[in-house]
Amino acid sequence: MLTLECPYCGLMADETELSPGYEAHLKRFGPASSPEEFEAYMFARKNPKGVHFERWRHSYGCGKWFLAARCTATLEVFGTYPAQVGEPPADIIAKIQARRPEWKAGWQPDGKDTK
C-alpha cells in the first residue's frame, strides 16, 4: 500500500486517507488554443512505467492538495511537495536522478520541459 507524507500535516498518510488527483503539472490550454492543444490538455494523459508526478488530496485529514513523485512500477516514493509550484522542486528532481540515473526530466505532455 502507498504511504505518502502530507507536506502540510507532516504526517505519513495511508493511501486510504487520500484521494487521487491523477497527473500533476498539466498546463492548461483554454479557449484561445488550437483544437489539438485543447484535446491534448483535456484527454491525453501520461501513463509511464517508472517515474510519475501525481496530485493527491489528504481528504480524510487536512483536506489540502499536494503533489507526489513516485515510481509506478515499484511504488517507490521519491517525495511529496506542496501544490503551489509550477514544476517539481530541485531537491525532488535530485532525489529521482540519484535513484534513477537513466530518467530524463519531463512532466509536460509535449515533453518541452526536459531539462
Added chain:
Amino acid sequence: MSDPVSALNGASFTGFATIREIGPLGMISLRHKGGAALTKAIKAAVGTKVPAQRRIEIKGEMACGWMSPDEYLLILPYAKVGATMAALAKALAGEHHLAADVSDARAVFRVEGAKAAEVLAKLSPVDFAKLERGELRRSRAAQVAAAMWAQDGGFTVVCFRSVAGYVMGLLIHSAQPGSELA
C-alpha cells in the same frame, strides 16, 4: 428556546472499553492564516495558545485543535458558543477569517478504559503506539471522517452528526468483549 439534544441522546455501551456519546459540546470552526490577532482571539475565546501542527491545546473543558494549516477547532461549553462567536467577530474584525458554529453538526464520543486504543485501532489507519499526547489525529473511522485525540485516560472521537449512528455501531462492534487485540 428548545433544549439542545446530542445526536444519540447520550447512548453508551460497555464492552472491553466504555463507549459514551457525550455532548452537546460547543465547537467553532475557525479559519485564519495566523498571526497576532489570531493568537489573541484564541486566547480570549478558549484560554489556550495557538496549537502547533497536529496538536491540541486543552485547558479544562476548553480546547483548541490544529485541523489544517489555516483551520482550528475551538471546543467550549455549548452555552458559551453564542458569546464566543460574537467575541471572535469583534477580535478578528478587519482580518480575513471565517468562524462557524459547528456544534450541532458534530457528534462526540468518549472511548475509555485500559484498552481504549484497541477499539479505535481496528477502525482507523492510525498507529496509536506513535500517537503522542496532545496530538489531534484527523483520519477515518471505517468509511467516515473522524478526528481523535487522547484525553483524561481515554480518547475523544469527533465525527459528523449525520453519521453518529454509524460510528456508534462501529465502536460497539469494535469493543465487543472477547475481541481484544492480542
